[in-house]
Amino acid sequence: MAINTDYVGRTFEPSAPYEVSRVKIAEFADAIGEPSALCRDRAAAQAAGYPDVIAPPTFAIVVTAANSARVTHDPALGVNYAMIVHGEQSFEHARPLHAGDVVVSQTTIESIRPVGTMTTLTTVTRIRTVDGEHVCTARSTLVERGA
Amino acid sequence: MVNGTSPSYDQTEPGTELPPRQYQVTRRDLVRYAGASGDFNVIHWNERVARSVGLPDVIAHGMLTMALAGRFLTEWAGDPGAITGYGVRFSAPVVVPDDGKGATVEVAGTVTERLDGNRVAIDVTAKTNGTKVLTRARAVVRLA
Numbered sequence A: 001m002a003i004n005t006d007y008v009g010r011t012f013e014p015s016a017p018y019e020v021s022r023v024k025i026a027e028f029a030d031a032i033g034e035p036s037a038l039c040r041d042r043a044a045a046q047a048a049g050y051p052d053v054i055a056p057p058t059f060a061i062v063v064t065a066a067n068s069a070r071v072t073h074d075p076a077l078g079v080n081y082a083m084i085v086h087g088e089q090s091f092e093h094a095r096p097l098h099a100g101d102v103v104v105s106q107t108t109i110e111s112i113r114p115v116g117t118m119t120t121l122t123t124v125t126r127i128r129t130v131d132g133e134h135v136c137t138a139r140s141t142l143v144e145r146g147a
Numbered sequence B: 001m002v003n004g005t006s007p008s009y010d011q012t013e014p015g016t017e018l019p020p021r022q023y024q025v026t027r028r029d030l031v032r033y034a035g036a037s038g039d040f041n042v043i044h045w046n047e048r049v050a051r052s053v054g055l056p057d058v059i060a061h062g063m064l065t066m067a068l069a070g071r072f073l074t075e076w077a078g079d080p081g082a083i084t085g086y087g088v089r090f091s092a093p094v095v096v097p098d099d100g101k102g103a104t105v106e107v108a109g110t111v112t113e114r115l116d117g118n119r120v121a122i123d124v125t126a127k128t129n130g131t132k133v134l135t136r137a138r139a140v141v142r143l144a
Helices: A022-032 A042-047 A057-072 B027-037 B047-052 B062-077
Strands: A084-093 A102-115 A118-129 A134-144 B017-025 B083-090 B103-114 B119-128 B131-142
Touching: A022 A057, A022 B027, A022 B062, A057 A084, A057 A102, A057 A118, A057 A134, A057 B027, A057 B062, A057 B083, A084 B062, A102 A134, B017 B027, B017 B062, B027 B062, B062 B083, B062 B103, B062 B119, B062 B131, B103 B131
Parallel strands: none
Antiparallel strands: A084 A134, A084 B083, A102 A118, A118 A134, B017 B103, B083 B131, B103 B119, B119 B131
C-alpha cells in the first residue's frame, strides 16, 4: 500500500509538553560518549553562558521521537513501518536545548515522493518552548522500501 | 567552553582539517543508546530479527552514528552548543557483530566555508570498513 499523498502539507497537533532534565541529558551524553562538562556540570555550563547544562545537538531526536511516532503510525497515512529505514536527518538549532526547558514539538509533512520502488516521507518538526520561543527545527526523511 | 585547544574563527580557513577520530561501537553501546534515546527498534539488538528482515546482522541506530559524528564536531569545537546546524544522509548501515569488538566508525571533517557570525561550514565523512555510512554530512559550527 502506498503512503497517502493527501497528507502532504498536513500539520499535526502539537505534542504534550516535554521537560528537558539534567538526568536525561547526562544519560544521553553518556550513551554517545560526549565528554563535555557542559552536558553534566551546571556551574561549568553557566560559566560558558548557558542557563543550565546543555544537550548535545542530536538530543533533539529524543524530544521529537514520541511525536514523530504518533505521526508515522497514523493508520490513514499508510506507512508500512516494518519496511521503514531512516534516510536523512537534520537539525537547525536557534540555541541548544538546556535542562529546565519545557518544549512542545509540532510536525508537518513536507513531502511524499516515489523513488523507484521506494517512497520517501519527509517531515519537519519544530520544537518551541511552551512560552513560544523557537528552539530547533528537525527535518527527517524516512524511506519505505518496496515490498 | 573556553579551553586552550578550541579552534578560533580567525585561524580557521577553508581547507582546515579536523583531527580524524575513530569510535568503537559495541552491542553494549547499542543497548545503552536504545535506552537513552527511547529507540527500541529490534534490529538494533536482536540478531534473529535483523537477519529475518534481510540485514547481515544487528545494525547501529542511524542516530547513534549521527551522534558520534556530532561528538567529533563538539569535541573539536569544545562546546556542544556551538553546533547550530547539522544534517546527514544515512548511506549504509553500521553492522555491529557480537564479537566483543563491534564496529569501528572513522570520522573526519574539513572546513569548507567561513560564514558570518563567527560560524564555519564543515563537511564530515564517516566510514566503517572503508564504506561511507554517512553522506552529505554537513554542519555549521560557531567558533570563538
